[in-house]
Amino acid sequence: MILKGKKGIIFGALNDKSIAWQVALKAHEQGAEFVLTNAPIAMRMGEINNLAANCGNAQVISCDVSKTEDMENLVEKSMEILGGQVDFVLHSVGMSLNIRKGRDYADVDYKFMHDTLDISSISFHRLMQTLWKKDAMKDWGSIVALTYIGAQRVFPDYHEMGDAKSLLESYARGFGYRFGKEKKVRVNTISQSPTKTTAGSGVKGFGDFFDYADALSPLGNASADACAEYCLSLFSDFTRMVTMQNLFHDGGFSNTGFSYDVFKLIENKNEGGAE
Numbered sequence: 294m295i296l297k298g299k300k301g302i303i304f305g306a307l308n309d310k311s312i313a314w315q316v317a318l319k320a321h322e323q324g325a326e327f328v329l330t331n332a333p334i335a336m337r338m339g340e341i342n343n344l345a346a347n348c349g350n351a352q353v354i355s356c357d358v359s360k361t362e363d364m365e366n367l368v369e370k371s372m373e374i375l376g377g378q379v380d381f382v383l384h385s386v387g388m389s390l391n392i393r394k395g396r397d398y399a400d401v402d403y404k405f406m407h408d409t410l411d412i413s414s415i416s417f418h419r420l421m422q423t424l425w426k427k428d429a430m431k432d433w434g435s436i437v438a439l440t441y442i443g444a445q446r447v448f449p450d451y452h453e454m455g456d457a458k459s460l461l462e463s464y465a466r467g468f469g470y471r472f473g474k475e476k477k478v479r480v481n482t483i484s485q486s487p488t489k490t491t492a493g494s495g496v497k498g499f500g501d502f503f504d505y506a507d508a509l510s511p512l513g514n515a516s517a518d519a520c521a522e523y524c525l526s527l528f529s530d531f532t533r534m535v536t537m538q539n540l541f542h543d544g545g546f547s548n549t550g551f552s553y554d555v556f557k558l559i560e561n562k563n564e565g566g567a568e
Protein backbone atom coordinates (compact mmCIF):
# COMPACT_ATOMS: atom_id res chain seq x y z
CA MET A 294 0.00 0.00 0.00
CA ILE A 295 1.95 3.01 -1.27
CA LEU A 296 -0.21 5.63 0.53
CA LYS A 297 -0.62 3.90 3.89
CA GLY A 298 -1.08 6.52 6.61
CA LYS A 299 -1.22 9.42 4.12
CA LYS A 300 -3.96 12.06 4.36
CA GLY A 301 -5.26 14.29 1.65
CA ILE A 302 -7.89 16.42 -0.07
CA ILE A 303 -9.35 15.46 -3.48
CA PHE A 304 -11.16 18.06 -5.61
CA GLY A 305 -13.34 17.37 -8.64
CA ALA A 306 -15.08 13.96 -8.43
CA LEU A 307 -18.37 14.66 -10.23
CA ASN A 308 -19.32 11.15 -11.40
CA ASP A 309 -17.65 7.81 -12.04
CA LYS A 310 -16.15 9.12 -15.30
CA SER A 311 -14.23 11.89 -13.48
CA ILE A 312 -10.48 11.45 -13.21
CA ALA A 313 -10.72 12.49 -9.53
CA TRP A 314 -13.27 9.71 -8.90
CA GLN A 315 -10.72 7.09 -10.01
CA VAL A 316 -8.01 8.80 -7.95
CA ALA A 317 -10.19 8.58 -4.83
CA LEU A 318 -11.00 4.88 -5.32
CA LYS A 319 -7.35 3.98 -5.89
CA ALA A 320 -6.04 6.20 -3.08
CA HIS A 321 -8.45 4.45 -0.72
CA GLU A 322 -7.25 1.03 -1.96
CA GLN A 323 -3.67 2.15 -1.29
CA GLY A 324 -4.39 3.07 2.34
CA ALA A 325 -4.95 6.85 2.14
CA GLU A 326 -7.53 8.77 4.17
CA PHE A 327 -8.97 11.91 2.58
CA VAL A 328 -11.69 14.54 2.33
CA LEU A 329 -13.66 14.82 -0.93
CA THR A 330 -14.79 18.20 -2.20
CA ASN A 331 -16.71 19.72 -5.10
CA ALA A 332 -18.78 22.79 -6.00
CA PRO A 333 -22.14 23.15 -4.21
CA ILE A 334 -24.02 22.52 -7.48
CA ALA A 335 -22.12 19.26 -8.06
CA MET A 336 -22.84 18.19 -4.47
CA ARG A 337 -26.56 18.59 -5.09
CA MET A 338 -26.32 15.93 -7.80
CA GLY A 339 -25.40 13.65 -4.92
CA GLU A 340 -23.18 11.12 -6.71
CA ILE A 341 -20.17 12.10 -4.63
CA ASN A 342 -21.86 10.56 -1.58
CA ASN A 343 -21.76 7.13 -3.27
CA LEU A 344 -18.03 7.61 -3.84
CA ALA A 345 -17.53 8.66 -0.20
CA ALA A 346 -19.30 5.49 0.95
CA ASN A 347 -16.84 3.42 -1.11
CA CYS A 348 -13.86 5.27 0.33
CA GLY A 349 -14.23 4.34 4.00
CA ASN A 350 -17.03 6.90 4.55
CA ALA A 351 -14.83 9.82 3.57
CA GLN A 352 -16.16 13.23 4.61
CA VAL A 353 -17.49 15.47 1.85
CA ILE A 354 -17.15 19.26 2.09
CA SER A 355 -18.65 21.70 -0.38
CA CYS A 356 -16.28 24.31 -1.87
CA ASP A 357 -16.72 26.65 -4.81
CA VAL A 358 -13.06 27.06 -5.80
CA SER A 359 -13.65 30.66 -6.88
CA LYS A 360 -14.51 31.66 -3.27
CA THR A 361 -11.68 32.26 -0.83
CA GLU A 362 -13.96 31.78 2.21
CA ASP A 363 -15.03 28.34 0.89
CA MET A 364 -11.39 27.38 0.36
CA GLU A 365 -10.44 28.49 3.88
CA ASN A 366 -13.35 26.61 5.38
CA LEU A 367 -12.42 23.46 3.41
CA VAL A 368 -8.79 23.50 4.51
CA GLU A 369 -9.64 24.21 8.17
CA LYS A 370 -12.33 21.49 8.33
CA SER A 371 -10.14 18.98 6.51
CA MET A 372 -7.37 19.47 9.07
CA GLU A 373 -9.90 18.96 11.88
CA ILE A 374 -11.28 15.79 10.28
CA LEU A 375 -7.90 14.32 9.34
CA GLY A 376 -6.20 15.31 12.60
CA GLY A 377 -3.68 17.86 11.32
CA GLN A 378 -1.63 18.65 8.22
CA VAL A 379 -2.20 16.79 4.95
CA ASP A 380 0.24 14.85 2.76
CA PHE A 381 -1.39 15.32 -0.64
CA VAL A 382 -3.89 17.48 -2.54
CA LEU A 383 -5.39 16.89 -5.99
CA HIS A 384 -6.78 19.86 -7.98
CA SER A 385 -8.95 18.30 -10.70
CA VAL A 386 -11.15 21.25 -11.65
CA GLY A 387 -11.85 22.95 -14.97
CA MET A 388 -14.64 24.82 -16.67
CA SER A 389 -14.95 27.28 -19.58
CA LEU A 390 -18.00 29.48 -19.77
CA ASN A 391 -17.22 30.67 -23.31
CA ILE A 392 -17.07 27.04 -24.51
CA ARG A 393 -20.28 26.24 -22.66
CA LYS A 394 -22.06 29.21 -24.17
CA GLY A 395 -20.74 28.49 -27.69
CA ARG A 396 -18.75 31.75 -28.01
CA ASP A 397 -15.91 31.69 -30.54
CA TYR A 398 -12.31 32.45 -29.41
CA ALA A 399 -12.40 35.65 -31.49
CA ASP A 400 -15.69 36.69 -29.88
CA VAL A 401 -15.30 35.91 -26.19
CA ASP A 402 -17.34 37.46 -23.44
CA TYR A 403 -14.71 38.82 -21.03
CA LYS A 404 -16.84 38.30 -17.95
CA PHE A 405 -17.05 34.62 -18.91
CA MET A 406 -13.30 34.58 -19.53
CA HIS A 407 -12.63 35.99 -16.05
CA ASP A 408 -14.83 33.29 -14.56
CA THR A 409 -13.06 30.59 -16.60
CA LEU A 410 -9.66 31.76 -15.37
CA ASP A 411 -10.92 32.12 -11.80
CA ILE A 412 -12.36 28.59 -11.68
CA SER A 413 -9.79 26.75 -13.80
CA SER A 414 -6.50 28.49 -12.89
CA ILE A 415 -6.61 31.12 -10.12
CA SER A 416 -8.35 28.50 -7.97
CA PHE A 417 -5.05 26.56 -7.96
CA HIS A 418 -3.19 29.63 -6.66
CA ARG A 419 -6.01 30.25 -4.16
CA LEU A 420 -5.77 26.66 -2.97
CA MET A 421 -1.99 26.80 -2.52
CA GLN A 422 -2.13 30.22 -0.84
CA THR A 423 -4.69 28.88 1.62
CA LEU A 424 -2.62 25.74 2.32
CA TRP A 425 0.44 27.98 2.78
CA LYS A 426 -1.18 30.49 5.14
CA LYS A 427 -2.79 27.79 7.26
CA ASP A 428 0.42 25.73 7.27
CA ALA A 429 -1.71 22.82 6.14
CA MET A 430 0.92 20.79 4.21
CA LYS A 431 3.09 18.21 5.91
CA ASP A 432 6.82 18.29 5.06
CA TRP A 433 7.54 16.23 1.92
CA GLY A 434 3.89 16.46 0.90
CA SER A 435 2.67 16.62 -2.71
CA ILE A 436 0.28 18.90 -4.61
CA VAL A 437 -0.92 17.88 -8.09
CA ALA A 438 -3.17 19.62 -10.65
CA LEU A 439 -4.47 18.23 -13.94
CA THR A 440 -3.77 20.01 -17.20
CA TYR A 441 -3.75 19.53 -20.97
CA ILE A 442 -1.22 20.04 -23.82
CA GLY A 443 -3.47 22.84 -25.08
CA ALA A 444 -1.33 24.95 -22.69
CA GLN A 445 1.64 24.62 -25.11
CA ARG A 446 0.01 24.08 -28.51
CA VAL A 447 -3.06 25.43 -30.22
CA PHE A 448 -6.06 23.12 -30.43
CA PRO A 449 -8.61 25.58 -31.83
CA ASP A 450 -11.67 24.16 -30.08
CA TYR A 451 -9.85 23.98 -26.73
CA HIS A 452 -10.29 27.74 -26.87
CA GLU A 453 -9.63 29.80 -23.71
CA MET A 454 -8.92 26.63 -21.72
CA GLY A 455 -5.48 26.59 -23.40
CA ASP A 456 -4.76 29.98 -21.84
CA ALA A 457 -6.22 28.84 -18.52
CA LYS A 458 -3.98 25.76 -18.45
CA SER A 459 -0.85 27.84 -19.26
CA LEU A 460 -1.57 29.94 -16.19
CA LEU A 461 -2.27 26.86 -14.07
CA GLU A 462 1.09 25.33 -15.05
CA SER A 463 2.87 28.58 -14.28
CA TYR A 464 1.38 28.62 -10.76
CA ALA A 465 2.82 25.12 -10.20
CA ARG A 466 6.30 26.59 -10.81
CA GLY A 467 5.74 29.79 -8.81
CA PHE A 468 4.35 28.09 -5.72
CA GLY A 469 6.49 24.97 -6.26
CA TYR A 470 9.57 27.07 -5.61
CA ARG A 471 8.22 28.53 -2.37
CA PHE A 472 6.76 25.26 -1.08
CA GLY A 473 9.98 23.43 -1.94
CA LYS A 474 12.24 25.91 -0.13
CA GLU A 475 10.12 26.20 3.00
CA LYS A 476 8.43 22.84 3.38
CA LYS A 477 10.02 20.31 1.01
CA VAL A 478 6.55 20.08 -0.54
CA ARG A 479 6.42 19.34 -4.29
CA VAL A 480 4.00 20.85 -6.79
CA ASN A 481 3.44 19.34 -10.25
CA THR A 482 0.91 19.29 -13.07
CA ILE A 483 -0.05 16.17 -15.01
CA SER A 484 -0.85 16.76 -18.67
CA GLN A 485 -3.40 14.07 -19.45
CA SER A 486 -4.65 12.60 -22.76
CA PRO A 487 -8.18 13.48 -23.89
CA THR A 488 -10.48 11.52 -21.60
CA LYS A 489 -14.22 10.83 -21.93
CA THR A 490 -15.47 12.77 -18.91
CA THR A 491 -18.13 15.48 -18.48
CA ALA A 492 -15.56 18.30 -18.82
CA GLY A 493 -13.70 16.62 -21.72
CA SER A 494 -16.80 15.82 -23.76
CA GLY A 495 -17.94 19.45 -23.46
CA VAL A 496 -15.25 20.52 -25.97
CA LYS A 497 -16.51 20.75 -29.59
CA GLY A 498 -15.37 17.88 -31.84
CA PHE A 499 -14.13 15.92 -28.79
CA GLY A 500 -14.98 12.49 -30.30
CA ASP A 501 -12.93 13.04 -33.48
CA PHE A 502 -10.10 14.57 -31.52
CA PHE A 503 -10.07 11.67 -29.06
CA ASP A 504 -9.69 9.23 -32.02
CA TYR A 505 -6.93 11.36 -33.58
CA ALA A 506 -4.93 11.53 -30.32
CA ASP A 507 -5.40 7.80 -29.83
CA ALA A 508 -4.10 7.10 -33.33
CA LEU A 509 -1.11 9.45 -32.98
CA SER A 510 0.05 8.20 -29.57
CA PRO A 511 2.23 5.08 -29.74
CA LEU A 512 0.69 3.79 -26.50
CA GLY A 513 -2.80 5.10 -27.33
CA ASN A 514 -4.69 7.57 -25.13
CA ALA A 515 -4.10 7.25 -21.41
CA SER A 516 -7.29 6.32 -19.53
CA ALA A 517 -8.66 8.00 -16.39
CA ASP A 518 -7.67 4.85 -14.54
CA ALA A 519 -4.04 5.08 -15.65
CA CYS A 520 -4.02 8.80 -14.84
CA ALA A 521 -5.21 7.99 -11.32
CA GLU A 522 -2.31 5.57 -10.89
CA TYR A 523 0.13 8.26 -12.03
CA CYS A 524 -1.38 10.72 -9.52
CA LEU A 525 -0.89 8.16 -6.76
CA SER A 526 2.77 7.75 -7.69
CA LEU A 527 3.18 11.52 -7.28
CA PHE A 528 1.49 11.44 -3.86
CA SER A 529 3.74 8.56 -2.76
CA ASP A 530 7.24 8.75 -1.29
CA PHE A 531 8.71 7.33 -4.53
CA THR A 532 8.71 10.73 -6.29
CA ARG A 533 9.99 13.00 -3.52
CA MET A 534 12.45 14.95 -5.68
CA VAL A 535 10.06 15.69 -8.57
CA THR A 536 8.76 19.23 -8.41
CA MET A 537 7.76 22.27 -10.52
CA GLN A 538 7.22 19.97 -13.52
CA ASN A 539 4.55 19.61 -16.14
CA LEU A 540 4.49 15.84 -16.63
CA PHE A 541 2.98 14.41 -19.80
CA HIS A 542 0.75 11.40 -19.24
CA ASP A 543 -0.39 10.98 -22.80
CA GLY A 544 0.84 7.70 -24.30
CA GLY A 545 3.60 9.59 -26.16
CA PHE A 546 1.31 12.08 -27.98
CA SER A 547 3.39 15.13 -27.05
CA ASN A 548 6.55 13.82 -28.75
CA THR A 549 5.02 12.25 -31.86
CA GLY A 550 4.86 14.07 -35.19
CA PHE A 551 3.27 11.49 -37.45
CA SER A 552 1.81 7.99 -37.29
CA TYR A 553 0.46 5.66 -39.96
CA ASP A 554 -2.56 5.05 -37.73
CA VAL A 555 -3.53 8.71 -38.17
CA PHE A 556 -3.10 8.32 -41.93
CA LYS A 557 -5.40 5.26 -41.88
CA LEU A 558 -7.93 7.08 -39.72
CA ILE A 559 -8.13 9.95 -42.22
CA GLU A 560 -8.37 7.50 -45.15
CA ASN A 561 -11.20 5.59 -43.45
CA LYS A 562 -13.05 8.82 -42.70
CA ASN A 563 -12.67 9.97 -46.33
CA GLU A 564 -13.91 6.59 -47.63
CA GLY A 565 -16.82 6.73 -45.18
CA GLY A 566 -17.64 10.26 -46.37
CA ALA A 567 -17.62 9.24 -50.06
CA GLU A 568 -20.16 6.44 -49.58
Ligand SMILES: NC(=O)c1ccc[n+]([C@@H]2O[C@H](COP(=O)([O-])OP(=O)(O)OC[C@H]3O[C@@H](n4cnc5c(N)ncnc54)[C@H](O)[C@@H]3O)[C@@H](O)[C@H]2O)c1
Pocket residue numbers: 304305306307308310311312313331332335356357358359384385386387388412439440441484485486487488489490491492493494
Ligand atom coordinates in the same frame (compact mmCIF):
# COMPACT_ATOMS: atom_id res chain seq x y z
N1 LIG B 1 -11.20 15.05 -19.83
C1 LIG B 1 -10.13 15.43 -20.52
O1 LIG B 1 -10.04 15.21 -21.74
C2 LIG B 1 -8.98 16.08 -19.80
C3 LIG B 1 -7.70 16.09 -20.39
C4 LIG B 1 -6.66 16.74 -19.72
C5 LIG B 1 -6.90 17.38 -18.50
N2 LIG B 1 -8.17 17.36 -17.97
C6 LIG B 1 -8.39 18.05 -16.70
O2 LIG B 1 -8.75 17.13 -15.71
C7 LIG B 1 -9.45 17.82 -14.67
C8 LIG B 1 -10.69 17.02 -14.28
O3 LIG B 1 -11.63 17.00 -15.32
P1 LIG B 1 -12.40 15.68 -15.77
O4 LIG B 1 -12.00 15.43 -17.18
O5 LIG B 1 -12.25 14.60 -14.75
O6 LIG B 1 -13.91 16.19 -15.85
P2 LIG B 1 -15.06 16.36 -14.73
O7 LIG B 1 -16.13 17.15 -15.40
O8 LIG B 1 -15.43 15.05 -14.18
O9 LIG B 1 -14.35 17.22 -13.59
C9 LIG B 1 -14.32 18.64 -13.58
C10 LIG B 1 -14.67 19.03 -12.17
O10 LIG B 1 -14.57 20.45 -11.96
C11 LIG B 1 -15.56 20.75 -10.99
N3 LIG B 1 -15.83 22.20 -10.91
C12 LIG B 1 -16.26 23.02 -11.90
N4 LIG B 1 -16.47 24.26 -11.41
C13 LIG B 1 -16.14 24.23 -10.08
C14 LIG B 1 -16.15 25.19 -9.02
N5 LIG B 1 -16.52 26.46 -9.23
N6 LIG B 1 -15.77 24.79 -7.78
C15 LIG B 1 -15.37 23.52 -7.55
N7 LIG B 1 -15.33 22.56 -8.52
C16 LIG B 1 -15.72 22.91 -9.76
C17 LIG B 1 -16.77 19.97 -11.50
O11 LIG B 1 -17.83 19.89 -10.56
C18 LIG B 1 -16.12 18.64 -11.81
O12 LIG B 1 -16.12 17.79 -10.68
C19 LIG B 1 -9.73 19.22 -15.20
O13 LIG B 1 -8.73 20.12 -14.73
C20 LIG B 1 -9.56 19.03 -16.70
O14 LIG B 1 -9.25 20.24 -17.36
C21 LIG B 1 -9.20 16.71 -18.58
